Structures are given as structure tokens and as C-alpha cells.
Amino acid sequence: MNNKLRRSMLYIPANNPAMIQDAFIYGADTILFDLEDSIAISEKDAARELLIEALNSLNFNNTEIAVRINSLDSKFGLKDLKSIVPIGPDIIRIPKIETKEQIIKIDKLITKLERKANLQPGFIEIMAMIETAKGVLNLEKIVASSERLSALTLGAEDLTTDMGIKRTSLGRELFLTRSKIALVAAAYKINAIDTVFSDFNDLNGLKKETLQSKELGFTGKAVIHPRQVDIVNHVFTPSQEEIEDAKEIVRQASQAEEFGKGVIAVKGKMVDLPILNRAKEIINKYEKREVIK
Amino acid sequence: MHNYGYNLFQKKDILKNQESIIFKNLSEAIERSEIKDGMTISFHHHYRDGDLLLNMVMDLLAEKGLKDLILVVTSLRNHHKLGNHIKNGVINKIYTTGLRGKLGKLIKKGIMDHPVVFYSHGGRAAAIASGRIKVDIAFIAASIADQFGNINGVLGKSICGSLGYAKVDATYAKTVIAVVEKIASRPLEIVSIPQKHVDYIVQIDKIGESNKIATGSLRQQSNTRDLSIARQVAEVIISLENFKDGYSLQTGSGSISLGVNSFIENFMINKKIKGNFLLGGVTADHVNMLKKGLFNKIYDTQTFHPDAIESLKNNVHHQEIDAVTYASPFNKRALVNYLDFVVLSALEIDLNFNVNVLTAANGDFYGAIGGHSDTAAGAKVSIVTAPSYRGRIPSITEQVKTIVTPGHTIDILVTERGVAVNPARKDLLDQLKTNSKINLKKINRIYDEVIELTGKPEEVNHTGKVVGLVEYRDGSLIDVIYGEEL
Incomplete structure (x- = not known):
């Protein structure tokens, strides 16, 4: 289990060469190449071939690479998995997960494919897309079923369709699901990635929805347009003040430890272990990088 | 032909000068300017792709049989028609900050005897102000003039805004012909180039296309x-x-x-x-x-x-x-x-x-x-x-x-x-x-x-003759451009 910095995941249709080669320049934490819904049935093979070539030959500046494959219930899913695993993407996003059995099966399959490709077994992480009511009910069992599973994500369109309801701008219909995904992800220390905001011209709407996601406990959000990356990254990044506070907490805590003091207070607030751990995590993830490549 | 000093003029000359400053016909103004073969004439690109003046004047000069003119322009854009004037010997040499399109291809093929000289906006201004480039006649497009010869690009119909590049030529050229669309019925309230720098005014039907000032290097930022x-x-x-x-x-x-x-x-x-x-x-x-x-x-x-x-x-x-x-x-x-x-x-x-x-x-x-x-x-x-x-x-x-x-x-x-x-x-x-x-x-x-x-x-790597000289802003040569081998 891990909990990486995955604030923004930028969807890139795997059949568009220009978009693929420039995918990393927008600052998304993860590039999410899509073989599923953005690719027409007639383009599935071409997109897969193109993506294999691209991942084998292009340099994405160390950006995390995810691939969304087709559902294993479709005739493309298995083929996708077999072709994509040997290239060794960081994470594979698997749609329509509703039982732990599916995850166990996929985990075994990936392990087999990893061995065949001389990859360290367990190298590739998986991200489960929850898109059905049944999937929501089985969330905890799903997450507990594989060490590879490092992120949960919501497929809102399919879920509302499954439930026979409509998506609204308020999003009340997804409240329980979102909360549950965030809760389970937090319990297992994995990422919770929220669904996309489709109107890429409405940047205010995106910001509002992203703030709500963050409040509920999501750690990131999928985006469908480069313009959305900055806003999502911004929302999921602590402010400079929060980072400074975190540093202060860690500094005082280590001093306290040195002098054998127990509980400390910073800025008039008690700092206990969870707060200290949170502060360390913030510094770990967000402190300024000063690296020249 | 600036004549400073009031005692140089007889009163009858002054009256004559006042009568004759405005022409309805570009050809007459050009005749009056006493243009000759080999002279240096200048133009500007403040109408950008909407510029009509350069082609208009050059066609006229060709018709009049002028040869070996030196063109000192701020930039060349939609001016591929100049190719013929180059081939026919009307234009002998060109100074510009830019070149592209069909005219660029022709010049790359080596149709000019002299290489085109490229300068920067500042370099051009310096060359003219210092006298290194001496402009005999500056043709300046503007949307409006008044009876005294004040002009600007912000009033009238086909407006273009600033005449910043032309101001330099107006100050230093021997003769300045302003070509405008409208003559104001009263003295202009906004003066871009003042009357003291303008020798003749020509009024024509259309001086430029205002809607094209935003074209060219300005592309939409949707990428x-x-x-x-x-x-x-x-x-x-x-x-x-x-x-x-x-x-x-x-x-x-x-x-x-x-x-x-x-x-x-x-x-x-x-x-x-x-x-x-x-x-x-x-x-x-x-x-x-x-x-x-x-x-x-x-x-x-x-x-x-x-x-x-x-x-x-x-x-x-x-x-x-x-x-x-x-x-x-x-x-x-x-x-x-x-x-x-x-x-x-x-x-x-x-x-x-x-x-x-x-x-x-x-x-x-x-x-x-x-x-x-x-x-x-x-x-x-x-x-x-x-x-x-x-x-x-x-x-x-x-x-x-x-x-x-x-x-x-x-x-x-x-x-x-x-x-x-x-x-x-x-x-x-x-x-x-x-x-x-x-x-x-x-x-x-x-x-x-x-x-x-x-x-x-x-x-x-072209290996033909040198078709372009690139000047740095101080006038020194910083690079040369070779044309295609023919």
C-alpha cells in the first residue's frame, strides 16, 4: 500500500500522437493514457499499438504513467493487459470493479505477465474504478484483496446509470459514494481520485467541485483537459503557510524529543502524534524541490 | 525639402506653398516631389497585412519608368507584387526588418543584384537618424490629415493607430508625402506627425484595411x-x-x-x-x-x-x-x-x-x-x-x-x-x-x-550567392544569408 502524490491525473486518448508526446508538459502528477471510453471500437487496436510504441520510445520526464485498459469483461481488456504490462507502466486503471474476486484474478494475471516480462512482481500498481452500486458496497473487500491496489477512483457516469439516476450539478447523488471511497482509501492509506469535471471551459465550476472533493477526503482528481491541471494541483497542494507550519511542528517536536519533553504546543495548539505525522507527510510531499536536471 | 527660416521665403512663395500642399492624385504628388532614378524611398507597415500604399506607389513609379530605386521599408508582408519591379529594374536594393512568403522565395532564388539588408526597428531608426541611410522621399500612410499637413492614424475611417516607425522618416527624410483617406474639416486635435515634417498630402479613396492590423504574427491562443x-x-x-x-x-x-x-x-x-x-x-x-x-x-x-x-x-x-x-x-x-x-x-x-x-x-x-x-x-x-x-x-x-x-x-x-x-x-x-x-x-x-x-x-545549406545581410542594431554585420544555387 502506498499513498503517492497524485493530485491530478490527466486523461490522454491513446490514439492521438500529438497529445501523447506533449502529455507531460502540463504539470499533471500522473498521465492517464486511455484505451477505454475515449477510443472508438474501430480504433482500439490502433490506439493500443500506438501507446505501446509511445511508452517504449518517449521520455515523459519521470511523470507517473497510468493506463486505463478496457474492462476485462470486454473483448479488449485481456489483450490490453497482456500488451501493456510488459512495458511496465506505473499503474493500471481497471474499469468496472465490483468484487474482490475480480481484483484477485487481475493481480494473479499481472504477476504472471510481470514474471514473463522480467519485471519485479508487484511492480505495477492498480487503481480500481468503482462504477456500480455493487462495487460501492464491496469497497473495503476490494481494497483489502490486493497489495497492488494503490488508488480508488469513481466512475460517476456509469454509477449513476447503474443506479438509474441522473448526475446533477450539486452532486448529492454521489455524496455517499464519494464519502465511502475517501473513507476506505484513508483507512488503507491509498489514494482516492475523484471523477472528472467535464465542462473544461468552466474553470470556476471545476475549482468548486475540486474543493468539495478535497473536503470529503479525496487526494486527487482526474482531469480531461490540460487547462484543468493547474487548478486541481493548486487545490490539492497545501499553501506555503501550511508548509511553514508543518516545518515548525516538526522542528519543535524533534527539539522536545531531544530534551525528553512529551506533548508540545505550536501556535497555541496541542501537537500529538497524528498531527506530527501529518506535518511530516506535508513536508515530504510538498516541500520545494530545487533540482536542476 | 524643409525650408526653415522665415526670411528665406518671399510672401508670394509662401502663398504658393499653401495652395499646393494637398493633391487629389498620387501621381501629381510624386511628380512634384521630383523623384529620380536611384533615389531612396521609404514605407512602413503600420497597416500590416492591410497595407495598400506600398504596392500602389511602386506600381505608379514603375509606370513612370523609374529605375534603380532603393526601398527602405520597416517590414514587407503581402508585397509579392514587388517581384516584378525587382526583375524589371525598378527596385535595386531593399532594406527591411522582415521578409516572407512569395517575395521571400523569389529573393532566395537570387533575383536581386544586391542582398537585402535586414535591420531591427531600433537599428533602422538609428541608421536614418544618424544619416547612414538617407531617405529621399518617405511615403507615409495615415487615416487623416488636416489642411496644414498634420496627420494621425487614429481618426477617420481606415485607422491603424500608432505611426511610430514613420515618425522617424518624417523627421529625417528630404521629402515627406503623406497619403491619407480623409482631410479633416478643421485642424486636427490629435497630431501624430506634425505639419512641419510633411511636404505634401495626397487624398485617396482607401489607404488601408483596418481589420487586418491584427493579422500576421498575432495568432489565437487556443493552443x-x-x-x-x-x-x-x-x-x-x-x-x-x-x-x-x-x-x-x-x-x-x-x-x-x-x-x-x-x-x-x-x-x-x-x-x-x-x-x-x-x-x-x-x-x-x-x-x-x-x-x-x-x-x-x-x-x-x-x-x-x-x-x-x-x-x-x-x-x-x-x-x-x-x-x-x-x-x-x-x-x-x-x-x-x-x-x-x-x-x-x-x-x-x-x-x-x-x-x-x-x-x-x-x-x-x-x-x-x-x-x-x-x-x-x-x-x-x-x-x-x-x-x-x-x-x-x-x-x-x-x-x-x-x-x-x-x-x-x-x-x-x-x-x-x-x-x-x-x-x-x-x-x-x-x-x-x-x-x-x-x-x-x-x-x-x-x-x-x-x-x-x-x-x-x-x-x-544554400550555397548560392549572398541574398541577405543581417545587421545588428548598431549597424554592424552579424550574419549573411545565402540563396539557392541556380
Whole structure:
């Protein structure tokens, strides 16, 4: 289990060469190449071939690479998995997960494919897309079923369709699901990635929805347009003040430890272990990088 | 033919002069100017692709049988018709800041006896003001004139805004013919070029197409790659010490520059920073920033948008300036020397930060120097932007095909793959390291990445005669351009 910095995941249709080669320049934490819904049935093979070539030959500046494959219930899913695993993407996003059995099966399959490709077994992480009511009910069992599973994500369109309801701008219909995904992800220390905001011209709407996601406990959000990356990254990044506070907490805590003091207070607030751990995590993830490549 | 000193004229001469200043016919005015073979004549591009005057005058001069004229223009755009005049010996030599399209292809083929001389806006202004280039007759397009010969580009019908480049010629040319669409019924309230510099006025039906002043280098900023570069440029600017109250900025008119404006505007509002002046070519974004009080002043050499024309006409803080004031290297108080930041584009930039904005990878003429080398030399921080490759052609090269702006005047390169700082500017590098949003890389690293992607293109090296001379802003020769072998 891990909990990486995955604030923004930028969807890139795997059949568009220009978009693929420039995918990393927008600052998304993860590039999410899509073989599923953005690719027409007639383009599935071409997109897969193109993506294999691209991942084998292009340099994405160390950006995390995810691939969304087709559902294993479709005739493309298995083929996708077999072709994509040997290239060794960081994470594979698997749609329509509703039982732990599916995850166990996929985990075994990936392990087999990893061995065949001389990859360290367990190298590739998986991200489960929850898109059905049944999937929501089985969330905890799903997450507990594989060490590879490092992120949960919501497929809102399919879920509302499954439930026979409509998506609204308020999003009340997804409240329980979102909360549950965030809760389970937090319990297992994995990422919770929220669904996309489709109107890429409405940047205010995106910001509002992203703030709500963050409040509920999501750690990131999928985006469908480069313009959305900055806003999502911004929302999921602590402010400079929060980072400074975190540093202060860690500094005082280590001093306290040195002098054998127990509980400390910073800025008039008690700092206990969870707060200290949170502060360390913030510094770990967000402190300024000063690296020249 | 300026005649200063009132005692030189007899009263009858004065009366005669007053009667004859306005012509209804371009041909008559040209006759009156006593143009001769081999003279130097000048034109300007303030109507950009909407310019009608240059072709009109050259056709007339050809008809009149003139030969061996020297053309001193600010830029050439839709002027492929000049090809015939070159072939027929009407035009003998050309000075310009830019060349492209069909005319560029013809010149590359070697149809001229003399190479075209390329200069910057500041270099041109300096050459004319210092007398190195002596203009015999300046033809100046303007939308309106009054009975005394005052002209401007902001009143009347076909308006264009600033006449900044033409102001220099008006001051120094021996004869000035202003060609206008309208004669005002009363003395002009706005004077761009004053009557003392104008010898003749010609009124014609249509002087230019106002709706085309925004074409050319101004492209829409819908390209997400360009926007990401613009975003990085803005991050660079706000991270540097010079970004503070009273700073000054020139962003130009490329699509990336247009994106930079909107990002910078937001940063200025958020950080409550108020700049002093904006300089150069003026777009609607610049006008908005002035209106919002983000800058004290716009100094306008060239106007790129109807809103900017409106602003120049009505806002006293939006001021038209001539090219000497803008960028002449011989003017120590040229405004480029007061710039904190300039954002420039590039067709090619090499590992030594030399920039080419004149010739494309296939050797075609494909651009203009404009104020590139002037602002790069003057500004405290010069930032060059370019996508790291276009189509399949890398923009970063080992050596640029044509040096227009020397690398020692370029401080920072921003591409979508990262930001490279000229090693000579370690001070800037140190300041940029504090912003984790800036993806700092060495220029060689960006070059390697791009070459890995595109492969190294075979170089197109023309081996024909020299068809172009590139002057640096002080008039020294900085590079030559070879034509195709015939």
C-alpha cells in the first residue's frame, strides 16, 4: 500500500500522437493514457499499438504513467493487459470493479505477465474504478484483496446509470459514494481520485467541485483537459503557510524529543502524534524541490 | 525639402506653398516631389497585412519608368507584387526588418543584384537618424490629415493607430508625402506627425484595411502547448527580483506572448503589484491592464487591435512614440533600456542562446527581426519562448541558421519541456530555483530530449550567392544569408 502524490491525473486518448508526446508538459502528477471510453471500437487496436510504441520510445520526464485498459469483461481488456504490462507502466486503471474476486484474478494475471516480462512482481500498481452500486458496497473487500491496489477512483457516469439516476450539478447523488471511497482509501492509506469535471471551459465550476472533493477526503482528481491541471494541483497542494507550519511542528517536536519533553504546543495548539505525522507527510510531499536536471 | 527660416521665403512663395500642399492624385504628388532614378524611398507597415500604399506607389513609379530605386521599408508582408519591379529594374536594393512568403522565395532564388539588408526597428531608426541611410522621399500612410499637413492614424475611417516607425522618416527624410483617406474639416486635435515634417498630402479613396492590423504574427491562443509555455513564462517573471512595483514589460504579439499577458495580469492583481510601463506593439490585453491601473503607461510604437487604437486616441496614458525613442542603440534613453522584462519568440535558438527569427529550417525567409535584438539588449531580463519543436523540426539547434540576436543578450529560454537559463546569468538562476513550479533544465538537456524525439534533421545549406545581410542594431554585420544555387 502506498499513498503517492497524485493530485491530478490527466486523461490522454491513446490514439492521438500529438497529445501523447506533449502529455507531460502540463504539470499533471500522473498521465492517464486511455484505451477505454475515449477510443472508438474501430480504433482500439490502433490506439493500443500506438501507446505501446509511445511508452517504449518517449521520455515523459519521470511523470507517473497510468493506463486505463478496457474492462476485462470486454473483448479488449485481456489483450490490453497482456500488451501493456510488459512495458511496465506505473499503474493500471481497471474499469468496472465490483468484487474482490475480480481484483484477485487481475493481480494473479499481472504477476504472471510481470514474471514473463522480467519485471519485479508487484511492480505495477492498480487503481480500481468503482462504477456500480455493487462495487460501492464491496469497497473495503476490494481494497483489502490486493497489495497492488494503490488508488480508488469513481466512475460517476456509469454509477449513476447503474443506479438509474441522473448526475446533477450539486452532486448529492454521489455524496455517499464519494464519502465511502475517501473513507476506505484513508483507512488503507491509498489514494482516492475523484471523477472528472467535464465542462473544461468552466474553470470556476471545476475549482468548486475540486474543493468539495478535497473536503470529503479525496487526494486527487482526474482531469480531461490540460487547462484543468493547474487548478486541481493548486487545490490539492497545501499553501506555503501550511508548509511553514508543518516545518515548525516538526522542528519543535524533534527539539522536545531531544530534551525528553512529551506533548508540545505550536501556535497555541496541542501537537500529538497524528498531527506530527501529518506535518511530516506535508513536508515530504510538498516541500520545494530545487533540482536542476 | 524643409525650408526653415522665415526670411528665406518671399510672401508670394509662401502663398504658393499653401495652395499646393494637398493633391487629389498620387501621381501629381510624386511628380512634384521630383523623384529620380536611384533615389531612396521609404514605407512602413503600420497597416500590416492591410497595407495598400506600398504596392500602389511602386506600381505608379514603375509606370513612370523609374529605375534603380532603393526601398527602405520597416517590414514587407503581402508585397509579392514587388517581384516584378525587382526583375524589371525598378527596385535595386531593399532594406527591411522582415521578409516572407512569395517575395521571400523569389529573393532566395537570387533575383536581386544586391542582398537585402535586414535591420531591427531600433537599428533602422538609428541608421536614418544618424544619416547612414538617407531617405529621399518617405511615403507615409495615415487615416487623416488636416489642411496644414498634420496627420494621425487614429481618426477617420481606415485607422491603424500608432505611426511610430514613420515618425522617424518624417523627421529625417528630404521629402515627406503623406497619403491619407480623409482631410479633416478643421485642424486636427490629435497630431501624430506634425505639419512641419510633411511636404505634401495626397487624398485617396482607401489607404488601408483596418481589420487586418491584427493579422500576421498575432495568432489565437487556443493552443494548449503555447499556453503551458506562457504559464511558465509568467512563473519565471514573478519569481525574479525585478518583478516589483514600478517594473516594466514588453510582451510582443506572438501567441505565447498573448497568453503571458493574462497570467501576468492575474499575478499582478493577486500580489498587488503595479507596473510602470508597457512597451512596443500594443494589443487589447495591454489596454485592459492599463485600464485596470496595473500599469501607469503604455508606450506604443505599433498598434495591433481596434481597442488599442481607441485607447491611443482617448487615453492620455497611452502614448505614441517614435522608433528612436523606442529602441535606437544611439539613444541612451531609448525606452528598451528601461525595460525590466521582454518576452520574445524564436524560430531557432542554439546552445549558445543565439536566436534566429528570420529564416526557417528550410532556408526560406520566414519572419522579421522587429525589435528583437533591441529589446534583448536593453531589457534587464530577456526571455525567449519557443515550442521545443514545430512539426518535426527542433527549435533548439547546435547553431542557428541565421544569427539575429546574439546569445549574450538572451537570458532565459522557456519551452514546454523546461526553462533554461543562460549560464552567464547565475543570478537569475538562483532566483528561479525558489519556485518549484519552474522546470529548470540546462539547454543541452532540452536539446538532447528534443533530438531524441525528432531525430537530427539534415541541414539545408544554400550555397548560392549572398541574398541577405543581417545587421545588428548598431549597424554592424552579424550574419549573411545565402540563396539557392541556380
